[in-house]
Amino acid sequence: MTDATLVTGPTLNSLSLAVEKPGFFIVEYNVPKFQFMNTVRIAEKPLNLTYIHSRADNRTVVDGNLLIDPANKLSVNHMVGTNNCKLKYTYAHGNIATFEPCYDFAKNTWNLAVSRRVYGDDVLKGTYQTSSKLLCMEWSRTSKSTGSFKVCAYVNLAEEVKTPKLTADTTWNLEM
Incomplete structure (x- = not known):
């Protein structure tokens, strides 16, 4: 509960209540939002479930x-009351490469992401979205000693002129 809740008079907009049993479940109630998380076992495999209801946008x-095992994971995201549902499979080949196909039921399209770790801290990632025909290549590094950066090249294959768009981001950590 924030100070603003008490100073301007009683309001429930900042009220949040939570009950948690670590490793088993979390129930969180924030007046505009209700969230419930739980882990159940299916054939001795952990299934992590999250239910979120937001009153503000009524969804x-x-x-x-x-x-499934340390290398294989299946994920689903569904907005109740719509056909907005995404199913994603993730295969991690050690700590070196990851392959992630994703199917979007609402758009009836596939997305694909493939990433590979190179030179220790560097990651090369390629993604393709069939709905927008967007192809992206990304090179990133996350390092405390040399800093972090990301360079992306995007190409929209649906456009007649396929001119790549480049972006570059960097982050420096300074200790004084």
């Missing part, structure tokens, strides 16, 4: 992640 989202 309910259900997420599920099934960890």
